[in-house]
Amino acid sequence: MALDNVVGQILDSANKEAEKLIQEAEKEKAAILQQADENIAAKKKAQEKELELALARLRQQEMSSAELEAKRVVLNAKKAALDEAFQETLKELNSISSTERAKVYGKIITKAQSVIPNPKVYCPKGDAALLGNAMGVRAVIEKDMEPGLILESEDGTISLDYRFKTVLEGVWEKELKNVSNILFG
Template sequence: MALDKVVKDIIDSARREAGALIERAEEEKKAILGESEEQISKMRKAQEKELEDTLKRLRRQEISSAELEAKKIVLNKKKEILDRTFEEALSELSAMPSNDKTRVYRKCIDAAKTVIPRPNVYCPRGDSALLNGVQGLGTINETDIEAGLILENEDGSVRLDYRFRNILEGIWEQELKEVSEILFG
């Protein structure tokens, strides 16, 4: 029977050791699972933060893009209004009454005479009568040009363009900021 007791003691000892091993394995398993859960939680939080940051960045980009597009639309509309205003001003200049146009033509000729003493004059068809009585001119030629005058010296080497479009463009460029302020505040 002593052998049975030894066998029983060995089996009991093995069971205790197995129980202790199983208990330690369970504790290690809990620790590993705890660490894994902690790592998973950290990874999840990091991914959520990265996703949130990405979404914020995308929102900012979309807002910036939309604001830029809105500014483009506003600027294009402002340009259309400015262009239309320019064309309306040019139309009004071109359609001004004859006595006003004569006065403007004479001022252009007086200004040109400081550069060209006896200019040849090119004017729109039907406008040569407005220059009757102006002293110190070369030839007066009616041609197909926009309202205004082109003045040229005898040999054609100096030419001054006083067409209303060119005059208005010069003024327009100088005064564009003020015109924009008046139109758009």
């Protein structure tokens, strides 16, 4: 019987030791699982934060892109309006009466003679009669060209382009900001 007692005690001791090891293993398992859950939660939170930041950046990029596109559309519309205003102004200049055109031509020649004395004058076909007997003009030559005059020195080294379109382009370029402010405020 003593042997049975010893075997029983050994078994009891082994069972207690096994129970103790199982409990420690369960505690370690719980600690590992808790640490894993905490790591997962931390990574999830970090990813959510990163996603929020990425979404905010994307939203900002989309807003900036939309604002830029809106500005481009407005600028294109303004440019179209300015181009139309230029064309309308040019059309009005080109269609002034013969009497007005003759007056304008006279003023052009008077102004140009301070730079080119006795100039050769090129004018659109049919406009030579409007120059009449302009004083100080060497020759009047009609050619296919836009309304206005081109004046040239005797040796051909100096040429002044006073075609209406050229003059309007110069004024337009110089006054574009003012014209834009008048049209668009």
